[in-house]
Amino acid sequence: MISAIIEDLKMQNLIDLHLHLDGSLPVLSVKKILAKEGKTMSDQELKERLSVGEDCQNLAEYLDKFNFPLELMQSAENLHLLTCDLLKDLRSQGLVYAEIRFAPQQHTKTLTQAEAVQAVIAGLEDFYAW
Numbered sequence: 001m002i003s004a005i006i007e008d009l010k011m012q013n014l015i016d017l018h019l020h021l022d023g024s025l026p027v028l029s030v031k032k033i034l035a036k037e038g039k040t041m042s043d044q045e046l047k048e049r050l051s052v053g054e055d056c057q058n059l060a061e062y063l064d065k066f067n068f069p070l071e072l073m074q075s076a077e078n079l080h081l082l083t084c085d086l087l088k089d090l091r092s093q094g095l096v097y098a099e100i101r102f103a104p105q106q107h108t109k110t111l112t113q114a115e116a117v118q119a120v121i122a123g124l125e126d127f128y129a130w
């Protein structure tokens with residue numbers, strides 16, 4: 001049933017006008033990054049770290065969910081990978097247009113804001129070459 005719905009969605013030309021890069025990390029990409037760092041997390045733990053539960057009590061609790069993704073988005077290599085993989089995921093879901101936003105100043109533990117922007121653009125260019 002779900003696969004039939006996904007197939008139907010692929011036939012549509014979907015758009016997303018407001019998508020946050022740090023709130024939309026592909027789980028498989030997160031697993032790749034964790035593996036590269038010699039870390040693993042169960043699917044359940046990843047779900048808890050990357051999404052808000054139905055019992056979310058307030059905005060502060062909601063915004064706390066961005067801490068883990070942002071930890072993973074502090075290198076050019078990871079920003080590049082996450083951007084390219086997100087775009088591939090969106091395309092496979094039938095999206096033909098997406099306005100993806102991110103805050104370069106949130107990725108400056110080792111990068112400058114310009115380097116963060118360049119890494120995301122490189123991920124976009126890799127997607128176009130895919």
Ligand SMILES: [Zn+2]
Pocket residue numbers: 018020
């Ligand atoms: Zn927003």
